[in-house]
Amino acid sequence: MGEQKRIKVLIAKPGLDGHDRGAKVVAQALKEAGMEVIYSGLHKTIDQIIHIAIQEDVDVIGLSIMSGAHIPITQKLFKRLGEEGVTDKLVFVGGVIPGKDIPKLKEIGVTGVFPGGAPLTETIEFLKNTVK
């Protein structure tokens, strides 16, 4: 095996919610764990997020959603990813996510869900183990 590639992650804030403490903490944690991190900034549309993800050629898209709109937002993301023919990006979600919504998110296509309070190490380990 050659040199291991650095995992490249886009941490994105979709929609109108501006609570970004969690997103910024995760971004810093992934960076400290050796990953390359791009932070989208606030109020991004799904199309803007996909555009950044393609342009920066990230391995992973992490969405931080605190407004409760995680189901419609992820549905839209996967619909648009499909339309763009993008299938190589792993998607994880963090934020205010009730436990009962996790199966639904997985069904939509989200690989990892990390509700508020999930340890940072869990997210780091997940990405290290899942991103090929």
Add this chain to the structure above:
Amino acid sequence: MAVPRYIKDKKDQILDVILESGIHVKPSYTPEDLERIGFNYEKDVADPGTYPFTRGIHPLGYRSRAWTTRQYTGFGSPAETNERFQLMIAHGQTGLNVAFDLPTQMGYDSDDPMAEGEVGRVGMAVDTLRDFEIAFKNIQLDKIGAGLTINAVASIMLAMYQAVAEKFGYDAKVISATPQNDILKEMIGRGAWIFPVEPAVKLIGDTIEYSMTTMPKTNPVSVCGYHIRESGATPAQEIAYAILIANAYIDNVLARGYDVDEFAGRFSFNFNVFGNMWEQIAKFRAARKLWARNLKEKYNVKKAQNLFLRGLFGGGGYGLTKAQPENNIMRGAYYALVAALSGAQTTALCSFDEAFTIPTPHSALLSLRTLQLLMDEMGLRDTVDPLAGSYFIETLTKEMEQKIEEEMEKIVKYGGITKAVSDGYIQRLVARQAFEVEKGLEAGELLKVGVNIYKEGAPMDVELHEYNYETAEKQIESLQQVKRERSESDVARTLKELETVTKAGKNVMTCLVECCKAYATVGEMAGIFRQIFGEFQEPGLF
């Protein structure tokens, strides 16, 4: 700045206590500590109601008036919100605190593509005056004040509040609104900004200028250290940034030629209560003193009552946990105690289920009862500032004062608050502190019950508020109906006038009230501002 933590030996004895603001707490305090800090009763604290107001702004404290209870409320349609308002008032709540949904906060109508999935979710949807007519129906607007959690479009919502009051037959002079209206804190935390710094601050200046004569009982700005603290700032930074932000708004109004005593007394504040309780109590006492001194020495404010730091101390959102959610009920009770011991004018608690979603009627009432039983059963109204004179509290208050001043100096040295926010300097400091605290939690240095200690036990289930997916459809239908019924020529005329006045850099408030009365939409009014002002460009952080 520090990660708040305990240094212990192997037998669990505490060797050192480090507070988040970087202060070390000693095992005991004596008269020698007061001597060391040069404590002078008259100069440092003085009697309640006397400058520098460390002990409180009223001589009789809660004896003359209990705190106002103001649970944050609003969801779905204006009708559902009105129902919840009525419920809370029927249970003895003494003020309103209105939550708006994200499209409203961001100046989009419910039928805007940007609003998709968000209508009525985290607060009530407001498109036109019709929504306020429903939300405030049968509420006595001359008796009950309303906090409006709105910032980027606070000018529009304040105008709409005046419009609805007048429609109901109240004189604007008797109504009391407290819009948050603090855009610089939105740029540091919370993120509901739209326009660039300069025009955004100008709009705040407009509301202050307008309220002086038109709505003298209104508090046009509630400066929110609260959200800055939620975003990660230490208690010392929370107060330091809030004072500097308030000064930026004062400067805007002074530049219009007003005397500072005409408006400085209408500022109010919103601060957070989670964290080490002694540190918070010292923070509030020091904040009152520093705000009064700031106004007196920097701005030459003359009237004593204009020096008051009037505040909502409450919330505590970051302190609540998703793990073992019922523990948040107890946390809320202690946070309320902190607020009461600190002389809050107004209070509100995050409800125990708010780490999941917005509160149910059950959890919201539980929060209200927590506040009521504290005030009426436990003796918190008996005497003002009961901790005054404690060797520990007085020492800590003085140390807190120094820490806050240090944080203020850092920003002044950097080039001032607006530059520090525009460049992202403060955002970086706050994000770094949030990360350090998170690492402290994971390392087990900072203890959190149910999170990194006492994690065992049966999982606790909570009943959650459910979002109603029909809300958006109904709201859009209602908006379309208003659009069919309103006079398009009145709308066009008032919006045109708003555009002219905005371009000319004049005060927009009178025009906004006219637009609201013509049933122009929030999106139409904000759209004019967007087109003329442009949007804030978020500074890069990493």
